[in-house]
Amino acid sequence: MKTALFFGYLFLIPSLLLSQENTTGNYTPNKFHQFSFIPLPAVASNPANGWMFGFAPSASWYMGNPKSTKLSNLVGNLLYTTKKQWIFSSRHTVYLADNSAMLIGDWRYFLTSQPTFGLGSSTPNALAENPNRYGVYWGEQQMDFTLIRFYEAYLKRVGDSKFYLGVGYHLDIHTRISNFISETSDPLVVFAHEDYNLSKGFDPDRYTLSGVTLNAVMENRDMAVSPYERNFAWMQYKINPAFLGSDQSSSTLLLDYRHYFNLNPQRKRHLIGVWGMGNFLISGDLPYMNLPSIGWDMFGRSGRAYAQGRFRGANMVYGEAEWRFPLQKNKETFGATVFVNGATFSGGKPVPMLGSKSYSEKLFEKINPGYGLGLRVMINKEKRTTIAADYAIGQKGNSGFYLNINETF
Template sequence: MKKSLIIILFLIYSGVVHQSAFGQNNPSHEAGYKSDTVEFKNFRTVLIPIIFYTPETQFGFGVGGQLFFRTKGSRIDTRLSNVFISAIYTIKNQFILDVIPKIYFKNERYFFNGAFKYKIFPNNFWGIGNNTPDSNLEEYNMESYEVKAAFLKRLPPSLNFGFEYRFFQHDVIEVKEDGILANGEVIGSTGTTLSGLGVVFNLDTRDNYFSPNKGHYLQLYGGFTSKAMGSTHSFNKYEIDTRKYFPLKENHLLAIQGYFEFNFGDVPFQNAAIFGGADRTRGYFKGRYIDNHIYAIQAEYRYSFRPRWKVAGFVSAGEVADIPSNLTKGIKPSFGGGIRFQILKGNPSVIRLDYGIGPNGNNGFYFGVNEAF
């Protein structure tokens, strides 16, 4: 990958909201900063310019808007509900539209977490398995509609439990002639519709959502996708995401994450376990390896060398496999480092630039907002 010089001017609104959202996952590779605000009696709106860079998208840019409000009857000291809307275009001709509502009810005793995504996303594919050769590389294009809707109940002080509905429609609109996807043998290569229900449990004691300095996080998900609910394929998915943050001596922090995913049944490649990306296994293209199951473990050492500047070094290891027992038969390592800049004093949000390296020429730059985990 060619090295790039990045020079960016950010317009920042000084009231960035930085509270946790019931322990939901950190958005990946989106760098949004509030630049303009309109205040009203019961709500406020914020405009957000967006810019980011990953190997999968290269440079992406767009605009977003966020509406903040409190639901009827909520106390003034409760978290603000919000709806985030963004439209993004990348230099690889990818388009992504996101609508993300996070709504708190009854003084945060209940929480609705939703996500609607529409995207046209030209992408790369190497096949299914943990040993696909680089020579397999082919490009394809896909149009997708994705919906997630979770309703959680808070179990004080740090537990949350609820149900989540997931819907995906992936239409493969272009494949390489005589390529792997063209022969129709890969599940999902001709498109798929998925509809399913799951259970979510999380425990979150992190001090903040964007750049944690202490605490831990555990999220468990178990769900099924069924033809009885309108799916073209049926399978079960189980996910475990656990993170721990260890403050060391002053200005030093060790962060550790373990992620595990298991899929059983007829799993389309679009919703299988995916290795690589900006969050868990930096240094590999997201989707370089795809299979039914995955483990990914990473550790990151962060050092604040100035009040608003940090450097970080990370190592990761993981694998994908067709059956769980084969996860122990291989390991895909990577390592790297980067620099972070705290956007505003007193606010944990950071701009992040990382470079990850894996074996066999795998590498990548990642530029966006907030820590990988």
């Protein structure tokens, strides 16, 4: 019953919003303008989930006059995977009339599994035959868990500028966490997830992170879902006090910057995009699954070539560059991309307990690169709604195929 209520809540607000459809060509105050909804069947694949089947609906609309209001967007997932996972999510960026304010939301309910490898940038792919000398497993270890996530932020525009300031609330609840490996585990060796949480004073079976965010955004892109030019920046300071439900008090800082360099004024789809992101633990400690990790950004687009959660640590720095270009001389339907990325993680703060020395790796001691190419099919030219298919290769045999709606960043 609780699960059903949660699903109802998760999709009720988007449903109410989208039900106020206005498909006419004339602007009508207080109604959606140029609303479009794509109930796209999903057949996709990535290293963390295997093959996924279900629906990936996408909606776009204007909350005000399109001449003075940016395009709002919602992307959802209702998926079942070949790894017996259930994934329900809804992510949105909504611009109110005349760009007076914006809403940024990330809602998820996962019944899922995911391998973890330990902390830092140097963890091996395969489980080490002899666990590291500190008594902690090193390499691939499977985890089952349930995740409930509710993130929502409201930002008010500063005058007529490109800047927005605002606050938000965030909640992550991880439950039913279990760790295992395919072989019988050694009772004298500790799983990386359990070792970290026990050493930091967290319950390894369940934990909660709840708090508020202070947000500053510069939105200067011509269109958020598939930009052709200009830039975007987001700074978020997240405060997780115990009195709001967090298991321990902590704070983090997220920095996100994206820039788009147009290479041809006559064919604006021909461009180079760059993306830089940093996620840093400022104070206190975070539960293991709340530590910065590859592929756990809002839309799960970082780190193509590596499975979601492949690298994790107290601090993360990530960079990516992508060359995008059309494949047709006079049409925009088909395009392609070539990209390269890199990520580095710190292992965490050493503590004088079992396994603590395996957390002492620093940022930039090792960088894990990825590279690849992709195909783009634009199914709505006016709103630049695009189906993206990418193949990426990383180090030590890591690779992956990715199928998504809209550009990676």
